[in-house]
Amino acid sequence: DAGVTQSPTHLIKTRGQQVTLRCSPKSGHDTVSWYQQALGQGPQFIFQYYEEEERQRGNFPDRFSGHQFPNYSSELNVNALLLGDSALYLCASSASGTGRETQYFGPGTRLLVL
């Protein structure tokens, strides 16, 4: 059973560009959450998708947007990149209605903005 997968693994962009990151959840999971992790910090919640809708959003600007597809996979888009967007972007999937609803993380996409 494949776990959570993310692509690409690494990405280098320049300021002002746009980026799309992709995530496929663990089999049987219907909810995808995205987190941003700066070096030496804990993950910060960006948004969560369930049933193809953004269910919750953290304290991130509108430059950060996302999408969930019918097969539960998800994309994170960031427009007008800033140097401060350089971070590890983590996708976590979980299954609703299971009680503990543990989030399982993918390997992440390391984004460097120059």
Next chain:
Amino acid sequence: GQNIDQPTEMTATEGAIVQINCTYQTSGFNGLFWYQQHAGEAPTFLSYNVLDGLEEKGRFSSFLSRSKGYSYLLLKELQMKDSASYLCAVRHLSGNTPLVFGKGTRLSVIA
């Protein structure tokens, strides 16, 4: 706001026991999670507590006191491979909702 505190760094000796503490102040509580994260890798799930008390899983145990807003992760028989960051995270809303993470505790295991 939500606040989760844990020590920044700890060092322990191979074969020893180490306790990593976490205190939280959140608007609600629906479970506390511990994750292990090796450098450059994704967090991996270690434990979940929603009721007070101790949960044991092999060399790792996690304790929760909801009245004190306190948890700890106990690692026994430390191995070099346990050198990693340990993240404490709280789910403060009900249902399948996001986690609020602490900054993590970087544990170094030395010979």
